[in-house]
Amino acid sequence: MNSYEKRFGEPELISLTSKALQRRAKTKWLLLLALPLLVLLTLYAYPISRMLLLSLFDPEFTMKNYIHFFKISSYSYVLVNTFKMSISVTVICLLLGYPIAYLLSTTSSRIKNLLMIMVILPFFTAFLVRTYAWMVILGRTGVLNQLLINWGFISSPLKLMHNLFGVYVGMVQILLPFMILPTYSVMAGINKDLMKAAENLGATPFRVFFHIFLPLSLPGVGGGSLLVFIIGLGFFITPALLGGISDVMISMFIETQVNQLLNWGFASAMAVILLAVTLLIFPIYNRFFGMGKFMGR
Amino acid sequence: MEKGIKGASIRLHNLTKQFGDVLAVNAISLRIEPGEFITLLGPSGSGKTTTLMMIAGFEIPDNGEIFINDEKIMFKPPYKREIGMVFQNYSLFPHMTVERNIGFPLRMRKVGKKEIQKRVAEVLELIKLSGYEKRFPRQLSGGQQQRVALARALVFNPRVLLMDEPLGALDKKLREHMQLEIKQITRLLNITVVYVTHDQDEALTMSDRIAVINFGKIEQVGAPVEIYDNPKNFFVADFIGESNFIKGKIVEISHQKSQFMSETGLVFTSFINRDKPIGENGYLAIRPEKISLVEQGQSSPNQFMVMIEEVAYLGDITKLKVRLLKDGTELLIKHQNKDSTQIIKMGESVLIGWKEKDSCIL
Numbered sequence: 001m002n003s004y005e006k007r008f009g010e011p012e013l014i015s016l017t018s019k020a021l022q023r024r025a026k027t028k029w030l031l032l033l034a035l036p037l038l039v040l041l042t043l044y045a046y047p048i049s050r051m052l053l054l055s056l057f058d059p060e061f062t063m064k065n066y067i068h069f070f071k072i073s074s075y076s077y078v079l080v081n082t083f084k085m086s087i088s089v090t091v092i093c094l095l096l097g098y099p100i101a102y103l104l105s106t107t108s109s110r111i112k113n114l115l116m117i118m119v120i121l122p123f124f125t126a127f128l129v130r131t132y133a134w135m136v137i138l139g140r141t142g143v144l145n146q147l148l149i150n151w152g153f154i155s156s157p158l159k160l161m162h163n164l165f166g167v168y169v170g171m172v173q174i175l176l177p178f179m180i181l182p183t184y185s186v187m188a189g190i191n192k193d194l195m196k197a198a199e200n201l202g203a204t205p206f207r208v209f210f211h212i213f214l215p216l217s218l219p220g221v222g223g224g225s226l227l228v229f230i231i232g233l234g235f236f237i238t239p240a241l242l243g244g245i246s247d248v249m250i251s252m253f254i255e256t257q258v259n260q261l262l263n264w265g266f267a268s269a270m271a272v273i274l275l276a277v278t279l280l281i282f283p284i285y286n287r288f289f290g291m292g293k294f295m296g297r
Numbered sequence: 298m299e300k301g302i303k304g305a306s307i308r309l310h311n312l313t314k315q316f317g318d319v320l321a322v323n324a325i326s327l328r329i330e331p332g333e334f335i336t337l338l339g340p341s342g343s344g345k346t347t348t349l350m351m352i353a354g355f356e357i358p359d360n361g362e363i364f365i366n367d368e369k370i371m372f373k374p375p376y377k378r379e380i381g382m383v384f385q386n387y388s389l390f391p392h393m394t395v396e397r398n399i400g401f402p403l404r405m406r407k408v409g410k411k412e413i414q415k416r417v418a419e420v421l422e423l424i425k426l427s428g429y430e431k432r433f434p435r436q437l438s439g440g441q442q443q444r445v446a447l448a449r450a451l452v453f454n455p456r457v458l459l460m461d462e463p464l465g466a467l468d469k470k471l472r473e474h475m476q477l478e479i480k481q482i483t484r485l486l487n488i489t490v491v492y493v494t495h496d497q498d499e500a501l502t503m504s505d506r507i508a509v510i511n512f513g514k515i516e517q518v519g520a521p522v523e524i525y526d527n528p529k530n531f532f533v534a535d536f537i538g539e540s541n542f543i544k545g546k547i548v549e550i551s552h553q554k555s556q557f558m559s560e561t562g563l564v565f566t567s568f569i570n571r572d573k574p575i576g577e578n579g580y581l582a583i584r585p586e587k588i589s590l591v592e593q594g595q596s597s598p599n600q601f602m603v604m605i606e607e608v609a610y611l612g613d614i615t616k617l618k619v620r621l622l623k624d625g626t627e628l629l630i631k632h633q634n635k636d637s638t639q640i641i642k643m644g645e646s647v648l649i650g651w652k653e654k655d656s657c658i659l
Contacts, residue, residue, distance in 0.1 A: 189390065194390060196388070199355075200353055200376070200382045201402035202376050202402050211401075214394055
């Protein structure tokens with residue numbers, strides 16, 4: 001019995017109202033959760049389970065789609081190629097994005113705002129439009145080749161697209177902000193006094209970076225890399241338009257199965273395999289970049 | 298930890314630093330003796346932290362020179378200065394254990410692994426945190442983090458230790474405890490300490506000397522007693538401790554004694570006069586604890602009848618707000634509660650007074 005009840009002598013009434021209050025608080029939480037839960041269930045859980053069923057039933061249970069996938073080596077090749085390309089794009093994005101994020105986190109706010117706008121501005125144009133723009137720039141008679149020929153650097157046009165180079169240029173341009181933004185947000189949260197402290201304790205600027213800044217920025221690097229890698233796995237338009245015959249990603253195969261061959265079962269099986277492999281990445285990510293690894297949390 | 302080695306001397310000569318239009322540090326000159334504990338005390342924005350940052354090497358002075366043991370260090374980068382520093386929010390590396398944090402300056406100096414282990418263990422004992430080697434900073438309390446920061450700043454035997462409001466984030470009890478501990482450790486190591494704070498109690502408790510800074514200039518340098526009892530000007534008297542100020546001017550000077558007349562025509566005598574000539578406007582400053590109730594049959598050189606307007610009992614002292622009956626001047630008195638039978642009541646009229654040496658004319 002608390003002092004309030006002692007004073008007013010109506011414990012039943014009071015405990016009732018407090019219970020009602022608790023219940024109301026609970027309902028409020030449930031209501032808040034309801035909408036995102038609904039969205040997840042209808043837009044995510046339902047289609048994925050449908051896809052899983054499609055790949056396994058025709059109309060009876062069958063493993064034929066999966067057997068088909070692993071029997072023909074070109075499918076596995078495309079799967080491996082998809083991962084290779086996505087990893088390469090992630091590494092390029094990391095090498096380009098880390099210095100930009102570093103610059104963003106260290107410069108004055110005026111330059112920072114300008115840089116930030118430059119990072120975000122490309123989002124205002126659709127992927128497809130940007131990919132076509134690259135075709136205009138990189139093509140045989142495109143802007144870049146014309147300029148290089150006019151200035152006398154080359155005599156015949158370079159092959160800048162319909163090869164791996166074209167795919168990487170297109171994908172990196174689209175995916176770079178996904179690397180920069182999470183990396184920057186972690187870098188911005190690093191206390192700048194730590195760098196001063198390290199320097200005061202005898203570390204040269206170079207060692208300050210490697211011993212203090214770099215390790216503290218790793219969670220952002222991990223987050224950005226994961227984001228770029230996973231989005232990269234599902235890329236379709238850019239490799240289709242800017243890539244050569246051998247630069248095939250699995251999503252292009254899936255598209256062919258659905259749109260041209262109407263083979264929903266096999267397309268679903270490929271999608272499920274891609275999803276399964278992607279999910280395998282998470283524990284690996286958690287092991288190296290999970291927050292618990294750092295700072296003894 | 299090498300004990301008994303003398304710290305370095307520091308000399309600031311005409312140090313000046315401007316940020317945009319603001320003159321943060323304005324021609325500061327100061328000599329700090331080896332092994333001395335000196336505090337830069339001032340309100341926020343007075344330039345004390347900027348001065349510290351220039352000694353550490355994080356700010357380059359626009360003008361002036363810094364000497365450590367008579368060596369010019371202005372163009373040395375921070376990592377070559379061999380100065381330990383404790384930052385305001387500890388600045389412990391969050392991704393390193395206590396052991397790795399404290400070992401950091403030694404690793405940067407390429408000290409051998411065994412030696413690092415030995416010295417880290419020694420310094421952990423000094424700060425009474427043995428057994429916490431494997432903890433991460435966020436697993437420590439504020440006071441423990443503070444001590445680790447101190448250990449890290451001392452482990453490489455620096456010549457000078459700089460501390461930038463190191464106790465600001467701790468609660469009052471812990472702060473008082475840490476003040477004594479820091480004082481004890483730095484005295485044991487005989488290191489030169491430059492300590493920055495805006496907390497006057499902290500400055501008075503810890504320092505050998507205090508430099509009071511305002512608007513980028515040193516107002517007064519001296520031992521705590523000197524600063525408190527003998528302030529040089531209005532700012533120092535007002536900033537350190539509490540003071541009663543009476544506005545007026547000097548009307549007569551004879552030998553050591555000065556006569557001061559308030560604007561309302563009351564005359565006071567004081568022994569301490571800061572070079573004010575007759576007729577110049579100034580203030581008479583009296584510390585509240587120097588004013589006492591004059592007991593019956595006794596008298597005081599400056600004595601007045603007052604009405605007690607407010608009484609606040611604080612245990613060790615009683616704070617009184619009184620008003621002079623003659624002209625209504627308000628005074629604050631801190632009365633020592635030595636005699637519990639002495640009863641002070643609101644609304645009563647009593648006789649108060651203070652000695653000539655207990656007030657100064659500023």
